Amino acid sequence: xxxxxxxxxxxxxxxxxxxxxxxxxxxxxxxxxxxxxxxxxxxxxxxxxxxxxxxxxxxxxxxxxxxxxxxxxxxxxxxxxxxxxxxxxxxxxxxxxxxxxxxxxxxxxxxxxxxxxxxxxxxxxxxxxxxxxxxxxxxxxxxxxxxxxxxxxxxxxxxxxxxxxxxxxxxxxxxxxxxxxxxxxxxxxxx
Numbered sequence: 237x238x239x240x241x242x243x244x245x246x247x248x249x250x251x252x253x254x255x256x257x258x259x260x261x262x263x264x265x266x267x268x269x270x271x272x273x274x275x276x277x278x279x280x281x282x283x284x285x286x287x288x289x290x291x292x293x294x295x296x297x298x299x300x301x302x303x304x305x306x307x308x309x310x311x312x313x314x315x316x317x318x319x320x321x322x323x324x325x326x327x328x329x330x331x332x333x334x335x336x337x338x339x340x341x342x343x344x345x346x347x348x349x350x351x352x353x354x355x356x357x358x359x360x361x362x363x364x365x366x367x368x369x370x371x372x373x374x375x376x377x378x379x380x381x382x383x384x385x386x387x388x389x390x391x392x393x394x395x396x397x398x399x400x401x402x403x404x405x406x407x408x409x410x411x412x413x414x415x416x417x418x419x420x421x422x423x424x425x426x427x
């Protein structure tokens with residue numbers, strides 16, 4: 237029987253799976269989607285190549301696991317920050333500032349790389365659902381402000397945030413971009 241490196245078999249399996257996901261994340265950021273394969277991931281994780289298939293039936297399933305982990309971490313961080321603020325305008329500002337700070341910190345880099353993955357349509361839908369869940373706190377915040385159809389307003393703000401992410405990716409200061417987005421969202425175009 238093989239040795240396990242945790243107090244129990246389930247904990248060992250979870251640690252092995254986490255090692256594979258962590259290795260895939262590092263490879264994605266360094267080499268892109270093309271660099272991810274059973275061999276490269278297991279070598280980086282320090283595991284036997286055959287162990288890859290014990291946890292993931294395919295590269296696509298590993299990529300989805302990486303995306304799921306990233307989106308869950310992103311969502312938890314946003315929700316924790318929003319919990320610090322009373323409902324209303326300050327919470328909306330916090331949502332914008334947190335989202336753009338996280339992008340400036342490089343947390344959006346993995347999502348950008350994963351967009352290059354050629355996944356099955358159903359797996360793309362799974363990732364899209366994870367992405368959409370990130371905007372649920374924004375829609376809730378807008379509803380708290382009394383906006384009807386908060387989901388449509390959230391989509392419009394999402395478009396603004398996507399433009400802001402591009403500015404940050406091109407070197408703009410995230411705090412200045414955040415202030416501009418907050419002004420745009422709350423007051424419209426400056427006059």
